[in-house]
Amino acid sequence: MQVYTSENFGTLSLSGTAIALGGFDAIHMGHQAIIRNVVAYAKQEGLTSVVYLFRNQPREVVTGEALPSVYSFEKRLEILEELGVDVVVAAWFTPQFSQISPEEFVEEILKKQLDARYLAAGFHYRFGKKGAGDMTLLKKLCKPLDIAVYEQAEVQVDGETVSSTRIRELLQKGDLAMAERCLGRPFSMSGEVVSGNQVGRTMGFPTANMVCPKGLVVPKFGVYLTQTEVDGRWYPSITNVGARPTITDQMPWIETHLLDFQGDLYGKQIQVAFLSYLREITKFPSLDALKEQLFRDKLAAKEYFGK
Secondary structure (H helix, E strand, O other), rough: OOOOOOHHHHHHOOOOEEEEEEEOOOHHHHHHHHHHHHHHHHHHOEEEEEEEEEEOHHHHHHHOOOOOOOOOHHHHHHHHOOOOOOEEEEEOOOHHHHHHHHHHHHHHHHHHOOOOOEEEEEEOEEEEEEHHHHHHHHHHHHHOOOEEEEEEEEOOOOOEOOOOHHHHHHHOOHHHHHHHHHHHOOOEEEEEEOOOOOOHHHOOOEEEEEEEEEEEEEOOOOEEEEEEOOEEEEEEEEEEEEEOOEEEEEEEEEEEEOOOOOOOOOEEEEEEEEEEEEEOOOOOOOOOHHHHHHHHHHHHHHHHOOO
8 A cells, every 4th residue: 555645646657547535534333334445446446545644633733623633644654554455545635735725635635636537425525625525516517527526415323324423422421332343443542562560560450541642532540351462463451551550640551451461562553452451540548449450450350351
């Protein structure tokens, strides 16, 4: 899979493309329907499948509203490659870009720069200055350019539309089961293991620590049953997300204890997949009381993974 960003746009040269348009910050079941449609059409017609997305959240630029992404750019690329996409064009949504008219976007970028022959987007897709373009206008602008347009209908889970907004809300409530159904995979977070204060190690519960990532959604603070990937292998684990009131009140962390792992993880990149919310974070009267709870958490994890 080829990836074009602002750093290498000058080398972009495409001919005959089928393009998926959208935010794709979660690549949830609705996003996947659009992308799979484009990949299938491209294979059928001998075209190059392309996903055109933004590295950042356009709404933040337009309204100033902070809006965390569900997945990092790197994770999105990983999923897109799994879906069989040929090319990803990843632009930054800037104040200058926000002034491009719908007509200019279609004619100059999609047609001239990317040689689009086929486009697919969700029913609520908006584009161009002040979001003036919708699917009706997209079809109208593309018709004289001989670009076919496919409009993806809403995808629902339990009678509600799948959307990035819904997934963010589910994660912030700790509803991992429904979030997984909407995503089509367990929600996960990745990062480099950094040094902590070693308190867990002294109690027999060493943890791999990550700083909560900036700009990404953070699930509800609490303790989770998880699986953690290290060097391509998955391990059952327990993960604490948020503050550590018994030990310190400093910035939130993501602390993961791997049940069946021996070794040093400092400096390694790990991925933590969140499976089930176990309990809320509690301030214990002593480290001994915390240690007792950690043993109970470990027993709960062994029972969960044993099943």
